[in-house]
Amino acid sequence: MSLRMITACLALTSACSVSCANNASQADTDVLTVGLTGTVSTLDDTASTSSVGFTVTSLGVERLMRVAPDGKLEPHLAKSVAHPDATTYLYTLRPGITFWDGSALTADDVAFSMNHARRAKSQLASFFASVRDITADDGDTVRVTLKHPDASWKYTPTLAPVFQKAFAEKHGDSHGKPGVLVMGTGPWKFADLAATRGVELVRNDDYWNGRPAFGQIKIEFLADDTSAAFAFRAGEIDVAFPADARSYESISGTKLVSSGPTCSSMVMSMNTKLEPWSDIHVRRAVAHAVDREGIVKALGDDVTPTSQLIPRPMWDGAVPAAEADKLYESLPTYEYDLDKARSELARSAYPGGFSATINTSSNLTETSIANQALAASLAKIGIRIAVKRVPNSQWLKQLYGPRADIPVFTMPIGCGTVPDPSFYPGILLDSAAATEGGTNVADYTKPEVDRLVRVGLRTDTPEKRLSIYRDLLHQVSEDVPYVPLYSLEGYVALSEQFVWPGFDEMYSVQPWALSIKAKA
Known part of the structure; x- marks a missing residue:
């Protein structure tokens, strides 16, 4: 990501x-x-x-596929998509589409654009990590071959912009910049x-x-x-x-x-490598002490509380609704219970509580209000949180900086164009993302969780995915590196x-x- x-x-x-x-x-x-x-x-x-x-x-610049308001994938510049085996996707273009200069859109343009998007310095490169190659089979068919099955790949063509190859190659590094612009459809x-x-x-x-x-x-x-x-x-x-x-x-x-509610969430992270947050009993105490209803009330009842790291809407279209509902009914939750919170804190190395600071972007007034409500609920068990509003640039610098500089944090997570169950585990739980510039801000590393993250991504059978993510969510519930707060x-x-x-x-x-x- x-x-x-x-x-x-x-x-x-x-x-x-x-x-x-x-x-x-x-x-x-x-x-x-x-x-x-x-x-x-x-x-x-x-x-x-x-x-x-x-x-x-x-x-002005379009994509091969789009996600419809009902969450279903639909062809856009593509007329159809075929998936003949686990690692092959064939996209057939709509006939008659032209660029602004009147030239026809071809598979060559699309293959060029997607390879441009997956080059090493591209901001979208991470979405193409599972790709082996992308080629134009003929004038209207694009072939994507993956290194291994990837359940999230089908959403990537909703993200990659399609440009005219000749125009982009002519202008090189100036492509897209003022005075040059782009050639689209x-x-x-x-x-x-x-x-x-x-x-x-x-x-x-x-x-x-x-x-x-x-x-x-x-x-x-x-x-x-x-x-x-x-x-x-x-x-x-x-x-x-x-x-x-x-x-x-x-x-x-x-x-x-x-x-x-959408598939995007506000999430609290606790650094699993830094005291006092590295103490499992502290994290469990926090999970029991978070008053989600109080946070929702502070925000004027304009948001919906959520307690699972993978939001329920991420399963829409991935598995039958009844099966997804059954999964979420079976998952453990940390209900708001101050007695249990105090009991967990008493078992920690910090039974009397402690003080900490959460930085909030000055751009996000609602987040600041939510953090104040969060601090008020944690104060009831002796965890004293100071909420500090900082310039957005400073907040982003902390988010993308060394993990050691992020003891506790709250951040909005947008599911972007990847409404798939693999999205949240990939950005928040994968140990590969627990680095400076990464998105695993809890610095959470566990080999078994890494294995489940990878297997979940490479499995496209609905029943198997349900089982994999059930195991993963149970493990994360035990370790509590993150506490989901509400849907965005x-x-x-x-x-x-x-x-x-x-x-x-x-x-x-x-x-x-x-x-x-x-x-x-």
Whole structure:
């Protein structure tokens, strides 16, 4: 898992919700104005570390596959996909798709783009770790051969952008940058990129999937959610994707309507190599002392508590719903019980409790509120947590820094475009990720867990996967390196003249503006 995908969850995994405000000044519905908190310096996603990069590029650069709002995989640039054996995938392209310059999309372009995405310095390289090679079989068929079975691979083509090979090769390292841009197939063509100001796109009248409604899309880069909220309130933007609902609602005067829980979560980590968190009884005490309902109440009942490291929605489409429900009913949980929490702490080397600090990104007001509620619940057993708001850059530096600098931490985890049970174990439990720059912030290393992580990824039989992840979740429940807190949701704010039916958290890797309609 790349660092960029975890960073992106700051922008992508807060809530799927729609709001309306009176932006009467935006009378021309042929132009859509979007406010994004962040900047983009390249339109080549494989070279970008921007948290809003996908949201920008997906309007013009498309993917082979997409995840539909119901969680099912669907062909996009591909017409069909075949899986003749455990390590082979064949993607047949839709006929008649052209790039903006009129040239035909070919399997050669797709194979080039996917190999570009898996090169060593690509921000998406980790998603291609199981790939042996990617080739064009003929003009319209792309063959992907894996080194070994990989249950998560099927989602990777929803992530990898498809560019024109000739254009990318002509421009080399300048590909995607201001003044050069990219050559794609999408519903809007990039007209301009100003790395610190924004992006302009114009309609592709020859788009293969129908003429887009908006003739122009203007994207303005804003400093933070506060700036976006003021701009929205003033009628300067039509669309925003706030990461912090509470602050945004307060400033913009707009009520965000949630779409409900997603497969993304807020998680607390405890470093298994650093005292006092390395004491198993401390971690179990914390697990019993966390008052999830209290945290939810502090957040205005706008989130849903969760207690399992692999969220239940990750199983949607992977196994029959009844089997997934049966699995989750059988899993052990740490119910909120202060007596059990005090009993565990009494068995630790710190029976009188201790003090610690949790840093919170200044960009995330809701997380700060949640951490204050978390601290209040732990104080009841003598664990005194100071919640410190720090600049987002400092928070990210700690997240991606040495594990020894992360004693205890809370972070949002976005499931991105990989709604598969292997996702959370791969980024949080695999010992290979317990390094500086990795995502196993609990520094949790256990050979048996590593084995289960790998076997789970390489097994695609539903019954076997259920058994593997049951064993893994039981082991993690015993060791408690992480305490899941609540499900995350994402937000979209829309001016009153627009609606967005079926908004979902996968919007950022598909041409999302096609879903925005003028209100009747």
